[in-house]
Amino acid sequence: MLEVKDLSISFGGLKAVDQLTFTVTEGSIYGLIGPNGAGKTTVFNMISRFYTPDEGSVLFIGNELLDFKIHEIISLGLVRTFQNVEIIKNMTVMDNLLIGLHHQMDTNFFTEVLGLAKKKEKEFHKKARDILKFLGLEDFENEIAGAQAYGIQKLIELGRTVITSPKMIILDEPAAGMNHSETKNLAILIKRINRELGITILLVEHDMDLVMSICNQITVINFGKKIAEGTPSEIRNNIEVQKAYLGGE
Amino acid sequence: MIKIQSKVIKTIILAIIVIILIGIVPFKTSTITLLSTVLIYGIAAMGYNVLLGYAGQISLGHAAFIGLGAYVSAYATGVMGVPFLFAVLLAGIIPIILGLILGGVALRLEGHYLAIATLGFGVTVQQLFKVLKGFTNGFAGRIAPSASIFGIKIKGVGYLIMLIIITTLLAILIENILNTKTGRALIAMRDSEHAAKAMGIDIVKYKLISFSISAFYAGVAGSLYMHLVKYTQPDVWGTVLSINILAMVVIGGLTSVGGSILGAAFIVLMPHLVSEIPYINTIPSASIIITGIIIVIIIRFMPMGLITFVDRFKRRITHVRS
Amino acid sequence: MTIFLQNIISGLETGALYALAALGLVLIFRTSDVINFAQGDIAMFSTFFGYRVFEKYMSYPFAVILALLFAVGLGYILERLFLRKALKLGIINKIIITMGILMIIQGFTVIFYGTEDYYLRKAIEMENFNVAGVIIQPNALFIIFLTLAIVIIFNYLLKNTKFGISIRTTAEDEETARLMGIPVGKVYSRSWMIATALGALAGILVAPKTQVSISMMLDIHLKSFIAAVVGGFSSFFGPVAGGFLIGVADNLVGYYWSLDWKTAIVYGILLITLIIKPAGIFGKVVRKKV
Numbered sequence: 001m002l003e004v005k006d007l008s009i010s011f012g013g014l015k016a017v018d019q020l021t022f023t024v025t026e027g028s029i030y031g032l033i034g035p036n037g038a039g040k041t042t043v044f045n046m047i048s049r050f051y052t053p054d055e056g057s058v059l060f061i062g063n064e065l066l067d068f069k070i071h072e073i074i075s076l077g078l079v080r081t082f083q084n085v086e087i088i089k090n091m092t093v094m095d096n097l098l099i100g101l102h103h104q105m106d107t108n109f110f111t112e113v114l115g116l117a118k119k120k121e122k123e124f125h126k127k128a129r130d131i132l133k134f135l136g137l138e139d140f141e142n143e144i145a146g147a148q149a150y151g152i153q154k155l156i157e158l159g160r161t162v163i164t165s166p167k168m169i170i171l172d173e174p175a176a177g178m179n180h181s182e183t184k185n186l187a188i189l190i191k192r193i194n195r196e197l198g199i200t201i202l203l204v205e206h207d208m209d210l211v212m213s214i215c216n217q218i219t220v221i222n223f224g225k226k227i228a229e230g231t232p233s234e235i236r237n238n239i240e241v242q243k244a245y246l247g248g249e
Numbered sequence: 250m251i252k253i254q255s256k257v258i259k260t261i262i263l264a265i266i267v268i269i270l271i272g273i274v275p276f277k278t279s280t281i282t283l284l285s286t287v288l289i290y291g292i293a294a295m296g297y298n299v300l301l302g303y304a305g306q307i308s309l310g311h312a313a314f315i316g317l318g319a320y321v322s323a324y325a326t327g328v329m330g331v332p333f334l335f336a337v338l339l340a341g342i343i344p345i346i347l348g349l350i351l352g353g354v355a356l357r358l359e360g361h362y363l364a365i366a367t368l369g370f371g372v373t374v375q376q377l378f379k380v381l382k383g384f385t386n387g388f389a390g391r392i393a394p395s396a397s398i399f400g401i402k403i404k405g406v407g408y409l410i411m412l413i414i415i416t417t418l419l420a421i422l423i424e425n426i427l428n429t430k431t432g433r434a435l436i437a438m439r440d441s442e443h444a445a446k447a448m449g450i451d452i453v454k455y456k457l458i459s460f461s462i463s464a465f466y467a468g469v470a471g472s473l474y475m476h477l478v479k480y481t482q483p484d485v486w487g488t489v490l491s492i493n494i495l496a497m498v499v500i501g502g503l504t505s506v507g508g509s510i511l512g513a514a515f516i517v518l519m520p521h522l523v524s525e526i527p528y529i530n531t532i533p534s535a536s537i538i539i540t541g542i543i544i545v546i547i548i549r550f551m552p553m554g555l556i557t558f559v560d561r562f563k564r565r566i567t568h569v570r571s
Numbered sequence: 572m573t574i575f576l577q578n579i580i581s582g583l584e585t586g587a588l589y590a591l592a593a594l595g596l597v598l599i600f601r602t603s604d605v606i607n608f609a610q611g612d613i614a615m616f617s618t619f620f621g622y623r624v625f626e627k628y629m630s631y632p633f634a635v636i637l638a639l640l641f642a643v644g645l646g647y648i649l650e651r652l653f654l655r656k657a658l659k660l661g662i663i664n665k666i667i668i669t670m671g672i673l674m675i676i677q678g679f680t681v682i683f684y685g686t687e688d689y690y691l692r693k694a695i696e697m698e699n700f701n702v703a704g705v706i707i708q709p710n711a712l713f714i715i716f717l718t719l720a721i722v723i724i725f726n727y728l729l730k731n732t733k734f735g736i737s738i739r740t741t742a743e744d745e746e747t748a749r750l751m752g753i754p755v756g757k758v759y760s761r762s763w764m765i766a767t768a769l770g771a772l773a774g775i776l777v778a779p780k781t782q783v784s785i786s787m788m789l790d791i792h793l794k795s796f797i798a799a800v801v802g803g804f805s806s807f808f809g810p811v812a813g814g815f816l817i818g819v820a821d822n823l824v825g826y827y828w829s830l831d832w833k834t835a836i837v838y839g840i841l842l843i844t845l846i847i848k849p850a851g852i853f854g855k856v857v858r859k860k861v
Contacts, residue, residue, distance in 0.1 A: 048447060074449035086444035088437050098430075099437050103449030105430045109458070112429045113422050115257070121429060160448065307663060354842070357849045360662065364606055365800050366845050372793055373838035380835050488793070492608060496667050534681035541674030548664050548671070549657055 001026040001168060001200050002078075007046060007056035016042045017053070017224040024168070024217075029194050029201040031215035033208070035245055039224040040204045041083065044172055047202075048080045049073055061167065074103050077167035083176055085153050089146025093137065093156055096145050097128040100160040131163045135189070151182055155189075162193060168200040169193070175207040183207060187214050208245075212236065220244070257421055264417040268410050281409050282477070283521065287514045288412040289474045294497040294509035295423055296466020301495070302503035303432060304459035305439030306355055307364040310371020311494050314344040314464045316378055316486030318471025320385050323393035323481070333396045333403075333476065340472030341465040347374070348464030352457040371491050378483040390482035393475045408477060415473070419466065420506050426462070427506070435459055436504075500547055502554025511555050519543060573704040578822045584711040586818020587718035591773040592788075592795035593802070593810035594722070595766030600804065601742035602762040605654060605665040609673040611792030613649070614770030615785065616676050617642035619684045621775055622691050622783045631692065635775055639768050646767030650760045680785060691778035714776050721769075722811055729807065738762065742807075794821075797837070801844050803854020812853060 002024040009017050017039045024030040034040050045051040047058055049070045058065040063076055073079075079100075087096050101124050107117040132138050135155050140148065145156055154174065161169045171190070175183045191214055194201050205211050211218060212232045220228040220235060222244040228235055235241055276284075293315050300306050318340035325331040325339055351370050358366055378385045385391055396403045396411070403411055426432055434455050437445040446452060475481060493516055501512020523529060523536040530536070551557060592610065599607045621638025625631060653668050660668075697709040729735035741748040741758045749755055773791055781787040794817055795810070802813020817837060825833035844852065 050443070070446040071449050071451050074447065080447050082444060082447075086441040088440045088444065090440055091433070091436055095433055095436075099433055099445075099448050099450075102430060102434060102437075107430055109426075109431060112426055112431055115421075115425045117429050164448075301663070309666075354845050354849070358845075361600065361604075361606065361804075362800075362849060364662070364666075365796050365804075366849065369797050369800055369838060369841045369845070372797075373835065373842055376835040376838055380832050488608075492666070492670050495663070496670060499663055499667055532682065534678040537674045538678030538682075541671040541678065544674070545653060545668050545671035548660065548667050552660050552664055 001061060002030075002047075002202065003057075003059040004043075004047070005057045005059070007043065007053050007058065009042060009046060009051060009053045009055075015224055017046070017221075020056070020221065020224070020226055022219040022226065022229060024200060024202055026167075026200055027194075027198065028216040029190065029203065029214050031211040031218040032202065032204045032221065033206055033211050033218060034221040036206060038206075038222045038244075040206070040221065041172065042224075043221070044080070044170060044204045047170060048078075074164060074166075077165075078170070079161045079164050079166040079168075080170045081157050081161055081172050081174060083172040085150070085157050087145045087153055087156050087160070089144075091145055092142050093132070093140045093145050093148070094125065094128055094142060096156050097131060097159050097163050098124055100163040101127065103164070128163060131159050134162070135159050150177060154178075154186075158189070158193075162197065162199070166199055168202065170202040171204065173205055173207075174203070175205060175210045183210050186210065190214055256424065260417060260421060260424075264413055268413055271406060271409055271413070276406075278405065281406055283517065285409045285412055285477050286474075287510075287517045288409075288416045289470050289477065290494070290497060290513035290517055291510035292416055292419055292473065293467045293470035293494055294501065294513045295420060295506055296463040296470075297494050298498045298503065298506065298509045299423065299427070299435070299466075300459050300463035301498055302505075303427060303435040303439065304456065305435075306456065306459060307360065307367070308351070308355070308460075308463075309364050309368040309488070309491050309495065310351070310374065311367075311463070311467060312486045312488070312490035313371045313374035314347060314467035315471040315474070315490070315494075316375070316481075316483075317344045317347060318468030319475040319481050319486075320378065320391060320471075321468065322472030322475045323391045324384060326476075327391070327393050333398060337469055337472045340475075341469040344464040344468035344471075345461045348460040349457055352460035355460065356453060356456055368488065368491075371488060375483055375487050378486060385483065388482055390480055391475075392480050395479065396476040412473060415469075416510070419469070420510075423462075423466075423506055431455070431458065496544060500544065500554055502556030505554065505556040507559075508554050508556035511559065515555065573706075574826075576705045577707075578826050579819060580705075580707060580711055580715075582819030582822035583715050583815060584708075584818070585821065586815035587715050588773045588777050588791055588814075589794045589798045589818050590718055590811040590814030591721070591769045592791050593798040593814045594725070594807065595769035596795050597799050597804045597807060597810045598738075598762045598769075599766045600799075601807075602738060603650070603654060603658075603759045604662060604745075605669060606662070607766070608666060608669045609649070609676055610766065610770050610795070611788035612673050612676045612680070613642065613645060613767050614774035614791075615788045616680050617645065617767070617771035618691070618774035618778055618783055618787065619680055619689075621771070622689050622778070623684070625691065626689075631694070635694075635772075638771055638775060642767040642771035643764045646763040646765075647760050649767075650763035654763075655756065655759065677785065686785065688782040688784040691775070691783050693779045694776060710779075722808070726808070734761070794818075797841050800851055801841055803848075803851020805850060805854045809851050809853035813851065816852075 007020040046053045227240045228238045322336045322340040325336040434450045497512035502508025519540045520536040523539045620641045621634045624637045625634035693710040695710040695713045737753045798813035799810040802809035
């Protein structure tokens, strides 16, 4: 589904990512891990088009992502989350989810102005409620998103990605700031999204436990280069990976 | 959904009540003019609210758009003989072009940079008003004929009632926009541009939309001003007016359409109210000092605007009932 | 050629005043995050004060010093009273507070000094002299060199004193400054005090041309904003350079092109700068991290 080939980028003479290549197969949960500073977020930002690589290509279902702008990616079926949970703090939880539906809303400006879009709005609200139920957030519908606990905010952001009916979600360090039991719940949720909703997941993370427990396939990078690729058990026994993490952490 | 429905009806009922009041109570002419001015600024403020409150674009040159609307309307009705209502529409549409230009500049700037850039823009346009004498008549000033619909002259109380109708209509239109996809997109863009982009919101498109809407409302306001006062010259359309519009929206309450009208009422009426106070009105320029002090107090203690005051009051009433 | 040089000198003279005002503007701007719209009127009020002192004691240097002290005191009071408690309010609210300050200052100016205009003498009242056909006004030279001296001294202070470093750090990243133990509050008040003093100086120096009047600072005030944008305010010296540039451009355009259109053209330069290099000629734009 997602083919990353020879992806490279330098910042001011320093090569942050070097010839990275990996493939995510449809329906899987794929992990991209590495110690701090390994370049994971940079890779992430390149795939989601916030950065433009110096070399390489990113093919998503046959589309060359590098030909698209940031806001065009979502219509291809690829959606992302943010490490610092970029929900819209001053809107309700419901409105935050409705943002996710933005690119699917075909109401145009003039129908809105004249108040003719109300029926469509009702449909959107219903779809948002379904997603809230899936996440267990039904009671939070009219609460202000920014006032909620961190864990809830993460769920809201996740809901926003799921509502777009994506083919693939890329998660940016979803376990950041979570404790052990929260991470366990997150793992269960990600698996549910993958299996029940049929969404492929690419997970960029440096929490080993989460990645090991849910990923089908993992690529490990360090200093911008791939140092290992394989199943969780293969990675666990890989000496290069152990060296990289012992050295880094 | 029921909420939205009744808001429109509530607004219309309010407007009808006000119109009946105006028709019955014999207000002084000066009061009628003052109230008309409040509504005109209110229209400009509503549009500006979309730009500042919803889209988060700090624009300090908004007077340029209002002025352009005024001159377009004066020129259209006075020189070209265009009928009044059509001229008002034209006065709203032409500034959109200017808005798109400024919007284009705004695409690459944020925060302070945007603020001062728009300030410079506003001043530049004001300069153009001074030198494009064929269009604006420069310092000599431009006059405009009275408003007339189907040959009937509209002024005084009639003009105020027309303004109430127009303001109500424009308020409903804006509420419609803001409660749907466009409104959410603007707020998302304002609060987290990255998230907005990732969710498929085309920032370029929405920044340009916000500048266009605010320019339209400003232009309409300018036109309505022009046919109330019937004379204008370039000094009016400067930084002072731009900052006043900013103050109206902030003091009234950002992201509140009703707040914009409230803010307009405050800025227009406060100096007059202050000068009515005995003893105070013997001191020259006391009203400007006191207005300044009150503005600072409101911003300090009610940074979310006067509308929060109104909301709290409303809530207290409903609590008493239950 | 001689006329050209005269225009340049004249342009540098007005440009120097724009530069002083722009420097003050940017100083407040980058340290306490406020666009101070009251800057021009504070300068005007101080100049009125200076005029009264001069009227009473007939000593120009004495009047100037007192006017500057007045401005410094005023700057301190305004910052402590109005802005210090409003720190967290965001740029828009702070702008409106300065608007309130502007109204209050204007009101008090009228109360204390009425609405009349007054004439204040030039700083240097000396005969013009002639260098190879170019007529040079000593006062103009004085203003230009004074401004350059101030800028050089300020640059030295910024780089070599504890105080200067605290300003630069606060301007760059306030969080870090606080964590490093820099007395950020003092940085705010001192920035205001310096800025208002610079404004007052500009007012006193421009007074011979505009008269001491309520609207005397209008041109300088507006142009200081333009100077800050054109020069770029990610540094303290972009606006200074911008000020001189605008002053010279204003004069040259006015003489060689059109007096009528000169202000519009200069503002047009601003717009073009914004389109080509939005951060200003000497500026850098800060990009947000993803």
